Amino acid sequence: MMKNITMGQFYPVDSLVHRLDPRMKIILAAMLIVSVFLVRGLLGYGLVLAFVYLSARLSNVPFRMLLGGLKPLRFILILTFLLNLFFNNGQTVLLHWQFITLTAEGLSTAVHYSLRLTFLVLGTSLLTLTTSPVALADGIELLFGPLKRIHFPAHELAMMMTIALRFIPTLMEETDKIMKAQMARGADFESGNLIARAKAMIPLLVPLFVSAFRRAGDLAMAMEARCYHGGESRTRLRVLRMTRNDYLALGATALLTALIVLEGLMV
Amino acid sequence: MQAAMPIEVRHLTHTYSEGSAFQATAIRDVSLTLEDGEFVAVVGHTGSGKSTLVQHLNGLLTPTEGQILVDGMDMFAPGADKRLIRRKVGLVFQYPEYQLFEETVAKDVAFGPKNLGLSADEIDRRVRQAMAHVHLDYDQYAQRSPFELSGGQMRRVAIAGVLAMEPRFLILDEPTAGLDPMGRDHILGMIQELHRQGGVTVVMVSHSMDDVARLATRLIVMSKGQVVAAGTPREIFRQADMMASIGLGVPEAARLCAALRGRGLMLPEDLYTLEELREHLLRLWKERGKA
Numbered sequence: 096m097m098k099n100i101t102m103g104q105f106y107p108v109d110s111l112v113h114r115l116d117p118r119m120k121i122i123l124a125a126m127l128i129v130s131v132f133l134v135r136g137l138l139g140y141g142l143v144l145a146f147v148y149l150s151a152r153l154s155n156v157p158f159r160m161l162l163g164g165l166k167p168l169r170f171i172l173i174l175t176f177l178l179n180l181f182f183n184n185g186q187t188v189l190l191h192w193q194f195i196t197l198t199a200e201g202l203s204t205a206v207h208y209s210l211r212l213t214f215l216v217l218g219t220s221l222l223t224l225t226t227s228p229v230a231l232a233d234g235i236e237l238l239f240g241p242l243k244r245i246h247f248p249a250h251e252l253a254m255m256m257t258i259a260l261r262f263i264p265t266l267m268e269e270t271d272k273i274m275k276a277q278m279a280r281g282a283d284f285e286s287g288n289l290i291a292r293a294k295a296m297i298p299l300l301v302p303l304f305v306s307a308f309r310r311a312g313d314l315a316m317a318m319e320a321r322c323y324h325g326g327e328s329r330t331r332l333r334v335l336r337m338t339r340n341d342y343l344a345l346g347a348t349a350l351l352t353a354l355i356v357l358e359g360l361m362v
Numbered sequence: 363m364q365a366a367m368p369i370e371v372r373h374l375t376h377t378y379s380e381g382s383a384f385q386a387t388a389i390r391d392v393s394l395t396l397e398d399g400e401f402v403a404v405v406g407h408t409g410s411g412k413s414t415l416v417q418h419l420n421g422l423l424t425p426t427e428g429q430i431l432v433d434g435m436d437m438f439a440p441g442a443d444k445r446l447i448r449r450k451v452g453l454v455f456q457y458p459e460y461q462l463f464e465e466t467v468a469k470d471v472a473f474g475p476k477n478l479g480l481s482a483d484e485i486d487r488r489v490r491q492a493m494a495h496v497h498l499d500y501d502q503y504a505q506r507s508p509f510e511l512s513g514g515q516m517r518r519v520a521i522a523g524v525l526a527m528e529p530r531f532l533i534l535d536e537p538t539a540g541l542d543p544m545g546r547d548h549i550l551g552m553i554q555e556l557h558r559q560g561g562v563t564v565v566m567v568s569h570s571m572d573d574v575a576r577l578a579t580r581l582i583v584m585s586k587g588q589v590v591a592a593g594t595p596r597e598i599f600r601q602a603d604m605m606a607s608i609g610l611g612v613p614e615a616a617r618l619c620a621a622l623r624g625r626g627l628m629l630p631e632d633l634y635t636l637e638e639l640r641e642h643l644l645r646l647w648k649e650r651g652k653a
Contacts, residue, residue, distance in 0.1 A: 280527060281448060305460075306460055
């Protein structure tokens with residue numbers, strides 16, 4: 096019941112994309128997102144879709160799974176679409192019925208915004224599906240490394256992120272277990288109105304919080320027992336190195352961005 | 363006693379996350395019957411599918427293939443009432459103390475009966491009785507917060523929470539994991555009492571062959587998601603080689619007995635509790651004294 100959350104979940108298979116340098120993948124994901132915002136016409140979105148689809152194929156992640164990441168966002172997507180569709184002060188009226196006015200500008204903005212949101216999620220899902228949390232945090236730490244000079248806590252931030260990501264599956268498992276245990280005692284999480292359902296969450300949330308705090312305490316103790324004291328003078332087990340494939344991927348993404356800019360100029 | 367109305371498991375297979383990279387078959391084609399009044403122990407190595415199996419017995423997991431009949435009713439048939447099943451089959455998870463959430467012990471134990479929609483009087487009766495079953499004094503503990511109790515006491519509160527549902531089948535997934543020897547003996551004694559005096563059918567998942575030897579009337583041995591052997595403890599512990607081949611031991615008494623036989627002592631093959639072994643050794647000692 097909690098298993099269909101794709102966002103932020105690592106899909107552990109081996110592939111070309113999985114082996115890319117996490118630093119490069121973060122940069123590429125950022126480039127992809129920026130490109131999406133530069134798109135002017137439908138052709139551009141087609142290009143982005145082709146790019147995302149191709150990347151998914153290269154990464155051995157089922158495209159269906161990638162699309163699954165959109166599921167939790169479906170209400171936001173629909174809401175974005177509808178709000179932009181009907182509350183836009185465009186001039187070209189397509190349809191007028193009582194108080195509802197549909198304009199061409201509204202339609203265009205609605206399509207743009209929902210497609211942008213969709214590709215935003217797809218792009219970032221692709222990153223997190225193909226990059227293990229540890230590699231991701233490594234990448235972020237190294238990318239933000241130069242900011243340490245202005246006392247930006249890059250290491251601490253990366254460590255916090257690693258820990259948070261590391262505990263998502265654990266907490267999900269825990270949630271699943273507590274839910275089952277309470278269901279064995281006749282708890283009902285699925286029926287009733289909003290208030291009844293919110294109340295039904297108490298037997299789930301209280302044990303979950305208790306265990307999260309307990310785990311945090313244990314973890315802090317274990318880290319201190321091993322003399323952890325932040326990022327100062329720590330060396331790494333795996334030294335990241337860019338390879339030819341990383342530059343090829345960079346080239347491909349840059350090409351996409353260029354094509355999109357070009358398409359925007361022509362429209 | 364009610365007429366024998368067993369739980370019947372037929373060709374049960376469960377595959378987690380079917381159709382993705384996380385796919386894993388936890389149990390494969392498991393068939394077994396649990397009769398009323400039995401004390402069945404399920405033993406097996408970590409990852410042998412014990413926990414997956416027991417979570418099917420009260421409908422928390424739905425099988426990929428196969429059926430489970432409770433009192434002759436197919437539990438997973440469309441329209442079957444899972445809550446009715448959960449009333450009959452109580453399941454105590456591993457580390458059940460992590461599911462406590464109420465402000466007081468009494469309220470937490472009352473959670474199950476409350477969900478059954480019982481009257482306040484009946485709930486109170488059941489809470490008192492369940493707490494008595496787990497040897498927690500009502501006057502002393504009922505109004506305390508479950509979070510300020512010791513680990514062993516918390517576990518007893520959690521077990522009371524399941525007992526308050528008054529199930530006919532009680533399933534416990536490693537009820538003594540992580541407890542000190544005293545807490546372990548206490549919990550096991552309690553379960554034995556429930557079985558002998560309360561007439562509850564017990565299914566216990568366990569790692570400890572010694573506990574199992576002492577308590578169970580029947581053993582189910584699992585390995586790699588399948589039942590590899592089933593029978594009385596005597597029948598199972600005789601097959602020390604088979605048990606060793608799937609990474610399980612036999613009780614200490616059985617091991618000691620085998621070692622003594624190796625040194626030439628005339629002992630039967632199927633001794634598996636310390637009491638039995640002591641008796642035999644004393645008899646041998648006396649006979650030798652006569653000769």
